[in-house]
Amino acid sequence: MSVPESEELCLDVSGGRSGQGPATWGQQAIWDAVSVLGDDAPRYNVSVGFELPAGRPRAAVLEALTRAARLHESLRTRLLPDGAGGLTQVLDAAGRFPVTVRGCEREDTERAGGQLLGELAALPFDCAGQWPLRIGLVEADGLVRYYAMALSHTAADGGGLRRLARDVVMLLDGVSPERLRELFPATQPLDQAAYQHSERGRKRDAASRKYWCAKLSEGPRGLFPPRGERVRDALFPNAVLHSPALLRAVDHVAAVRGVSGSSVLLAAAARQISLLGRAPEQLLQVVVNNRFLPGMSQTITTLAQEGLFHLRTVDEDFGDLVRRVHMSALGAYRYASYDKRLLDRDIEELRGRLPDLADHSCFFNDTREPELFRPPAGDTEVPPLERAAELTTLAWPVEFPPRKNLSFAMDVVDAPGALELAMTADSALIPRQDMESFLRGIEDAVVGDALATGCV
Template identity: 85%
Template sequence: MDERDELHLEVVAARSGRGPATWGQQAIWDAVSVLGDDAPRYNVSVGFQLPAARPLAAVLEALTHAAQLHESLRTRLQPDEAGGLAQILDATGGIPVTVRRCAREETERVGGELLAELAASPFDCAVRWPIRVGLVEADGLVRHYGMALSHTAADGGGLRRLARDMVMLLEGVSPRRLREMFPATQPLDQAAYQCSERGRKRDAASRKYWRTKLSEGPRALFPVRGGRTPDALFPNAVLRSPALLRAVDHVAAVHGVSGSSVVLAAAARQVSRLSRAPEPLLQVVVNNRFLPGMSQTITTLAQEGLFHLRTADEDFGALVRRVHAGALGAYRYASYDKRLLDRDIAELRGRLPDLADHSCFLNDTREPELFRPSAEDTEPPPLASARELTTLDWPVEFPPRKNLSFAMDVVDVPGAVELAMTADSALIPRSDMASFLRGIEDAVVEDALATGCV
């Protein structure tokens, strides 16, 4: 029998305060505020079976410690009449916790349903804390844990770190030890740095970089090839590739680069081939956790970097190394005040109506060194035949997005890498979307085979 309880977990912490919103908080707030009923699409969530079942009281205690450690979970955001945004850190407040009870063999299914429910409604971050938690009990113990957060409180990297901390707290690691192991800058302190002279210099340098690239880059990547109506939906293609899981890691190790650079190189080559533009330009989501004090921060840090590849027509191994070097430069300038950047772009457009086309987006969400979903305990096939297991599906269509040619997410899933691409079919027809995704897989897997991966 499936039963349900709604709890309100009271939390008391040591610090409270008020300050300006961080650049990340402000950017997500602005993005979500115009989405209307589609706002929950920006929520971030994670759910998983606990490594060891725990009493409800122990899970609630660990959640309390997590909220005390990570101030973003206790932070509300409030706009002012002048158009600014303030973050308000509460020392006291509550977290809504939904507990469902079911048969033991049903915990994973019920946990998935509960997580989807928690993530399906928007957050009122001006009034309530930006987190909801769902627990599934069976035989008197919590066996499945899930949480949904407002994107103003955490990005994917922050969510993974929060999940790790919850598991460690449940395993008996003390909050003090966690703080020592993973020192993290809190959002109020991050905002103070951004308002400092050093922070403003970083912002100014990043915006100058963007202005330069938008002045120099290609004016049009994908010409209009088909009819478009204002309400035409954008198709979504998902390529699930077991071969890429091994091939990306192998190519990265062989060439001494990151896995993200491998995927970026393959994507940039495909943009160049499909668009026939010799200098592809992509907005690349950068997690910004290489910045001082930010590697373990649980907040929203990720922003877009602007990556410009001068030429993509060369040996893939050489291309990967050159892309990696260029990407590091782009990442350096991916932390900025987006409101000021938007103002800069509007002013630049007034002088240069044909700004560089920056409508292509790549978001590699993977952090395999921190978390990779476990696969079934089966021996993976040889890489040469693994591509036979690749699937390409068209699961959904999305409302049209302004100034978007395509957006591609790279995601670790059990036993595979997924490439999920949404595109304006007037610019990139479905056949080209499929070719784009399969071309990425081909480039990486063929280089892996050529360099000894079996």
């Protein structure tokens, strides 16, 4: 099917303060990660698109976007290298966003919107010379029916993206920027950087880096023994478990055990690591959104960093394991906000004294925020939990280039009417059959505990 003609616009925005200052820890960390990717840099972009069932006039949508850009300074922030590897963030009072408008038939809205979203997300950003946001609108019958936006990851993480989408919808519905400020007070990136460079911020950074070095000194040296021949440049397979049963089971177990859903899944993952690696002591890098910090719950910027989760033994009883994992995770979250450049320096210095550091090559990332957003499940009938487990599917959608110091990375993702576990692993340590048993074992543990505690 041919691509409809597009109209390219520039949306001029003015208003709000201007200024400059050092980059935040999150901006610098993402910049460093993206700068080495070359042509693969767009892989780090964040994006979202959604239908507007009622349809909106183009002018109303562009006005909502203008107000959002005045409200959230990360959308008007450029990042300038200082020549020594560091960054300066520059907040502009005025500038412009590129907007692509595409027309289609009414029944083709979702397909055309998804295609446009993919195109926008696949383009790199020049974060020094342009604002880190591009917009796509799909029109049908004279109204905007689909709204898409792609951002540089230096401007927002997944949590920031969800909050921005919420604010755009509320602005479209007539809520004023002043009211949004009252409902969702948010620290701006320049103010966040000022805190991080203050005495209190530096103390937090130093405490986090000290915690990391202690765990890397005392943690387990290996989680998975070699299981297969290591082939140079071999791709890492990606498996996706799509489970309607897990969606209900995680919520139920979290409520019964008095913990978060993330802790339930982290406990189940810890059990599977113990079974596959035959080593009860574990160290995982857990992505922490850091929005529990004062003033950060509603901030639209990039805040998420890794916490180092340490578990010395795996309880036989799953309920006991869930509760202990939850308490250990809370401790790790306290030390998940830091200057990554300084942490990397500290780790290299530690490696010079202690070459055999603890294995920290496993990653867990629960990307969901069900209290903020969960995809609608539609009108599909919800079967009993035991029968819902029969609807689980496992797919192998893609393979990725090998990543240094990675045994596995698992993302927890919301899907309409289901929960998905997406796992990428080094086949020399975790072959495909073990990846499948790992993911199905997580489902079995959580669904089994939900059934045992009264979920039907």
